[in-house]
Amino acid sequence: MKNKVFTEPVIKNTESLGFFESFAPPEDISANGHLIDYLFNYTTSLNLFFFVLVCIGLFGFSYLYHQSRHPKPYYTYGNKKPHILIATIIGIAVFVGIDMNITRMSNNDFTGVFINWPDESKEDVVRVQVLGQQWAWNFRQPGADGIFNTQDDIVTLNDLRVPANKKVVFQILSKDVIHSLYFPNARRKTDAIPGRITRMWVEFTKPGTYDIACAEMCGTYHYRMAAKLTVYEEEEFNHYLAEAAQIHRAVNDPEDADIYWGWKWTSTSSAKKIGMNK
């Protein structure tokens, strides 16, 4: 068990993917990623449908009204009343029926799920502070005392470990420029901004090792700003936590100001009460 926790996990490489598999999005390992996938597929299919429709119209009419079939041209400008009326009706129908419908769906997901914060006073959540910098991700978990920025914190570089099937609440900050904490396998990302804490919650569902990226162009080595996400079964996670807390308590130098970049955790529900969060 001890070795298992700290062994470097094998990262699946993309070369082993099949032809069609390489076009597919990365595996969804989150409770709510399917909502994003659904919207994405929905808009993509509609785009494809209308693209094909427009192509049929464009090339079809070009063929039907070719000079050889209609030697005498007929000019129309589309500025007659029925033309304007029909164009307006189609425009409004597309706007209300498609655009507003997509807005409604994404708004429902956003308010109903993604910013529907777990109540930390009632629910057992995993809390993580994230500090982005050029060009790495720092992660901090509070350790046994449950308080951030103390000596028993588990502070890691480019290495985040969380349990499966439990809500993980992130508070995110940047040391320098704007970054974006991105979990492709959960379809989620949130900006890391200097001077302002941003938040995100994700529930990972499948144990394994996955990528964490930076999704905001942040300088020369932006492309190298990658970290590793390890999702454990809960029991395994507790084992990791106990062991890591012990190690970090010994390693964290109380005199080293650099490692105490964390901040006081304000839960989202209490932040809402004092008007810190919208």
Ligand SMILES: [Cu+2]
């Ligand atoms: Cu970055």
